[in-house]
Amino acid sequence: MDLSLFHDLLQVLDATLRISAPLLLAALAGVFSERAGIFDIGLEGKLLVSAFAAAAVAAVTGSVWLGLGSGILASVALALVHGFACITHRGNQIVSGVAINFIASGITALLGQAWFSQGGRTPQLTGSARFEDITLPFAEAIAAVPVIGPIYADVLSGHKLLVYVAFLAAPLTWWVLYRTRFGMRLRAVGENPAAVDTAGISVAWMRYRAVICTGILCGLAGAYLSTAQNAGFIREMSAGKGYIALAAMIFAKWRPIPTMFACLLFGLLDALAIRYQGFEFPLIGTIPSQATAVLPYVLTVILLAGFIGRAVAPKAGGVPYVKER
Amino acid sequence: MNTLPKWVEYGLLPAVNLAVAFLVAGLVVLMIGENPLEAVRLIVYGAFGYGEGIGFTLYYATNFIFTGLAVAVAFHASQFNIGGEGQAYVGGLGAGLVCLALDRYLSWWTILPFAMLGGALFGCVWGAIPGWLQARRGAHVVITTIMFNYIAASMMSYLIVNHLKVQGDASVQSRTFEADARLPHLEGLMGLFGQDIGGAPLNIMFLIALVAAVLVWVLIWRTKLGYEIRVFGANPDAARYAGISATRIIVTVMALSGALAGLMALNPVMGEQNRIFLDIPGGAGFVGIAVALMGRAHPVGIVLAALLFGVLYQGGAELAFDMPKISRDMVVLIQGLAILFAGALEYMFRPAMVRIFARKKGGAAWT
Numbered sequence: 001m002d003l004s005l006f007h008d009l010l011q012v013l014d015a016t017l018r019i020s021a022p023l024l025l026a027a028l029a030g031v032f033s034e035r036a037g038i039f040d041i042g043l044e045g046k047l048l049v050s051a052f053a054a055a056a057v058a059a060v061t062g063s064v065w066l067g068l069g070s071g072i073l074a075s076v077a078l079a080l081v082h083g084f085a086c087i088t089h090r091g092n093q094i095v096s097g098v099a100i101n102f103i104a105s106g107i108t109a110l111l112g113q114a115w116f117s118q119g120g121r122t123p124q125l126t127g128s129a130r131f132e133d134i135t136l137p138f139a140e141a142i143a144a145v146p147v148i149g150p151i152y153a154d155v156l157s158g159h160k161l162l163v164y165v166a167f168l169a170a171p172l173t174w175w176v177l178y179r180t181r182f183g184m185r186l187r188a189v190g191e192n193p194a195a196v197d198t199a200g201i202s203v204a205w206m207r208y209r210a211v212i213c214t215g216i217l218c219g220l221a222g223a224y225l226s227t228a229q230n231a232g233f234i235r236e237m238s239a240g241k242g243y244i245a246l247a248a249m250i251f252a253k254w255r256p257i258p259t260m261f262a263c264l265l266f267g268l269l270d271a272l273a274i275r276y277q278g279f280e281f282p283l284i285g286t287i288p289s290q291a292t293a294v295l296p297y298v299l300t301v302i303l304l305a306g307f308i309g310r311a312v313a314p315k316a317g318g319v320p321y322v323k324e325r
Numbered sequence: 326m327n328t329l330p331k332w333v334e335y336g337l338l339p340a341v342n343l344a345v346a347f348l349v350a351g352l353v354v355l356m357i358g359e360n361p362l363e364a365v366r367l368i369v370y371g372a373f374g375y376g377e378g379i380g381f382t383l384y385y386a387t388n389f390i391f392t393g394l395a396v397a398v399a400f401h402a403s404q405f406n407i408g409g410e411g412q413a414y415v416g417g418l419g420a421g422l423v424c425l426a427l428d429r430y431l432s433w434w435t436i437l438p439f440a441m442l443g444g445a446l447f448g449c450v451w452g453a454i455p456g457w458l459q460a461r462r463g464a465h466v467v468i469t470t471i472m473f474n475y476i477a478a479s480m481m482s483y484l485i486v487n488h489l490k491v492q493g494d495a496s497v498q499s500r501t502f503e504a505d506a507r508l509p510h511l512e513g514l515m516g517l518f519g520q521d522i523g524g525a526p527l528n529i530m531f532l533i534a535l536v537a538a539v540l541v542w543v544l545i546w547r548t549k550l551g552y553e554i555r556v557f558g559a560n561p562d563a564a565r566y567a568g569i570s571a572t573r574i575i576v577t578v579m580a581l582s583g584a585l586a587g588l589m590a591l592n593p594v595m596g597e598q599n600r601i602f603l604d605i606p607g608g609a610g611f612v613g614i615a616v617a618l619m620g621r622a623h624p625v626g627i628v629l630a631a632l633l634f635g636v637l638y639q640g641g642a643e644l645a646f647d648m649p650k651i652s653r654d655m656v657v658l659i660q661g662l663a664i665l666f667a668g669a670l671e672y673m674f675r676p677a678m679v680r681i682f683a684r685k686k687g688g689a690a691w692t
Contacts, residue, residue: 041467085669094405094467096669098614099661106658107353113652114357120652243471250468288487294479297472304464313465 006150012271013155018229020267021159021166022047022221026245027252027259028173029217033079034254035177036210037190037316038086041097042078043218044242045104050075050222052108055122055233056115058129064227067129071226072219078104079215080208087207090320101242109235120235122226131160131228160228162220169217170260177256186210190314193321203321221245247300254314266296329675333682335621339667341674343619346662353658359648371643372636378643380515380525384592386628386635387527388606390534391589392613393631394541395452395582397622401545402578403558408455408470409586410610411477412448416587417594418481419447421499421601424594425489428506436506440591441533448587449580451477456579460572466579474610482603489601499601508596528596530588537585538624544581554578586610608657615660618668634660 026043033040053074058067078100085091085099112120136157143153177183188196189206197203225241226233248266252258273292280286329338351361372382392409399406406412423443427436455469489499508528515522545551557564557574565571590605612634619633620626634656641656666673 041471081665085665089670089673091669091672092405093669094407095614095618095664098407098611099665099669102611102615102657102661102664104661106654106656106661109654110353110652110658111357113654114650120654240475243475246468247472288483290479290483294476297475301458301464301469301472301476304469305458305462306464307462 008275010150010154012268012275013151014158015271015274016264016267017155017159017163017167018267019270020263021163022224022229022241023245023248023266024166024260024263025162025169025217025221025224026242027249027263028169028256029214029221030246030249031173031177031254031256031259032186032210032217033214034249034317035190035314036186036207037193037314037319037321038083038207038211039093039097039318040082040211040214041094041246042082042100042104042242043214043245044238044240045097045101046075046078046215046218047222047225047238047242048101048104048108048236049078050219051226051237052112052122052222052233054219054223055125055226056112058125058227059116059123059232062127062129064125064129064131067227068220068223071223072216075219075222076212076215079211079218083208083211086320087204087211090322093318093320105236108233112233112235120233122233125227125231129227130231131162131224133158134161134164160224162224162228165220166224167260169220170256173256182209187314189321190316193316194324197321197323203323207321218242244296247296250313251296251300251303253312269295329678329682333678335623335626338671338674338678339619339621339626341678342666342671343663345674346659346666349662349666350655350659354651354655357650359650364644364648364651367644367647368636368640370640372640376515376520377523377525378639379520380511380522380527381639381642382632382635383531384525384527384597384635385609385638386631387531387534387592388589388609389612389616389631389634390538390628391585391592392606392609393616393620393627394537394613394624395585395589395610396613396617397620397624397627398541398545398554398585399578399582400617400622401551401558402554402574403561404456404459404575404578404582405467406452406455406470406579406582406586407467407614408452408473408583408610409589409613410606410608411470411474412451412583412586413589413606413610414474414477414481414604415451416444416448416583417590417601417605418484419587420444420591421489421594424502424506425499425601428503432505433508437508437529437591437595440506440595441588444587444590444594445584446587448590449584452583452586453576453580456576457572459579460575466575478604481605485601485603497603498598502595502599506595507599508591510596526593526597528592530592530596533588534592535628537588538628541585542624550577586613612660615664615667618671619663 026047030040030043050071054067054071057070058064082096082100085096086093109120116122139153139157143149185201185206189203193203225237244266248262249259252262269292273289277289278286354361354364371378373379395409396406420440420443423440455466455473458464458469459466486497490497491500511527512522553569554574557569593605616627616630619630637656637659641653644651645653
């Protein structure tokens with residue numbers, strides 16, 4: 001085997017994990033909300049406020065953990081605004097999601113500029129204000145073993161904590177949704193809320209708990225962007241990741257484990273695009289970076305259009321529940 | 326749902342929603358440590374205080390009238406078109422290509438119809454595809470239009486960087502149009518009101534936007550198609566029984582919506598920059614959502630809401646200049662709050678209004 005190609009492959013896979021992690025957390029956030037019947041196109045906004053709150057608090061206190069906590073709180077707060085509008089006041093879920101994205105975009109840039117006066121950035125995070133790389137046990141010991149060693153030491157080891165959290169969150173989400181009473185009820189509220197209501201369970205409270213889960217996961221994803229992947233907040237740093245996460249979730253038909261693979265696929269596309277930027281391929285020449293950037297969106301449209309399989313949303317999704325009297 | 330007097334439903338309720346949005350924005354200004362009333366004064370002065378400011382206010386309002394109408398037309402068929410941004414961007418390509426092709430041979434008033442056709446056609450196609458996917462393939466139009474915004478952005482940046490950019494020029498944009506493809510500015514017209522708009526790019530598209538608003542009103546409330554659109558929007562099942570084709574309505578409104586968004590692009594492309602450039606709509610497609618919601622999808626409301634956002638955009642620039650702690654992003658925040666309170670939370674104050682006004686007048690007397 002060509003060693004340099006193998007080395008390239010490892011680098012691309014390593015980058016794939018790093019890029020997929022926030023997508024995965026945000027997409028799982030979407031799964032919780034949409035499975036409970038609340039459409040959420042405001043993932044992007046929650047990512048952004050969380051990234052800002054995490055970086056701002058980490059910068060001021062010097063503690064990445066306080067930052068992470070603040071990120072989660074900010075994201076949950078926005079999730080509750082969405083819940084207040086959609087669950088309590090039965091507002092249009094799409095409109096509310098759009099509003100949340102604009103509020104997030106406006107307030108992060110505004111407060112960033114007002115508090116730190118660096119064009120909407122937060123100060124550069126260093127030391128304990130940032131997540132460190134984690135070296136998995138025995139990584140150095142088996143690094144010398146051919147093939148498996150480098151895969152373990154270079155690809156799987158050496159990521160930030162939240163990357164491992166993200167990939168554990170996928171099976172955990174599956175377990176919660178499919179193996180716990182909470183999960184069964186959550187899915188039932190998204191498919192047939194009237195039945196859940198008849199069973200004496202509050203539909204509204206169930207849905208509120210679902211959007212809080214969404215807020216927590218988006219909070220983790222946002223904090224990852226500003227305190228792990230980067231060293232600080234930059235304006236609009238979520239850069240459409242919330243929408244790609246939404247696309248991944250739909251691509252995986254609202255199921256947690258396939259969502260993980262969809263995020264890995266979109267992450268891989270991105271990693272390949274970065275690695276082979278301007279690379280001359282035989283026969284096809286260079287692939288424009290825009291072509292790879294657009295692929296997740298095109299794939300999602302094709303899937304939604306039913307040309308490859310069929311994406312069926314939760315039945316009660318987008319419909320406010322009106323209790324019968 | 327209880328009926329309210331018309332002036333409450335269409336006047337007071339939206340005004341209260343908007344007031345709450347501004348109140349929250351004011352609290353944010355306080356939090357930053359500036360005086361909200363002073364901020365309002367600066368915005369109003371920036372927007373109306375002098376001729377050039379008025380010119381810019383109306384220039385921005387032009388964009389928002391088009392994108393607001395675009396969102397509203399789709400609303401009437403209960404379709405939510407979030408893709409105005411992408412449709413306007415692609416529309417800018419259509420209009421710009423016409424200019425690049427004709428600007429050396431024709432004069433502005435002969436180019437304008439072709440450019441309008443180009444912009445509308447490109448926007449129309451970009452809107453009709455998600456419409457068709459919704460109608461025939463069941464792909465949710467909200468998701469597909471979001472995706473189409475990103476696809477448009479990538480496609481346009483590829484085309485501009487690799488094909489339209491002037492070789493050897495550092496800036497990423499097409500060549501500048503010859504003077505004949507530039508739309509006349511409205512210095513003369515504004516002069517009649519004693520205003521000197523100076524360098525403001527207010528141009529003839531403002532008048533065309535007002536005409537478009539009238540035409541949309543005629544279409545929605547005075548034609549058979551408009552009636553069918555409203556019936557479909559109110560109750561798709563009833564419409565189907567009445568023999569109205571869902572596919573035809575959805576594709577038609579999305580095509581119309583896209584065409585209106587596409588027309589918006591003429592304002593910056595031929596009225597201000599005179600070239601095809603990156604990010605032509607500059608967020609105006611999204612402002613259209615707020616404008617349509619606040620204007621309750623009625624052309625009169627849309628023109629007023631567009632004017633309000635024109636004020637915020639122009640006045641916001643002035644504000645950012647005088648209060649460096651408040652950047653122009655304040656406008657984006659207000660836009661979000663307006664969408665939240667006038668859109669998602671539109672029913673929050675309704676029960677209270679019903680209690681006050683329905684009881685006083687004996688309820689059902691108002692229909």
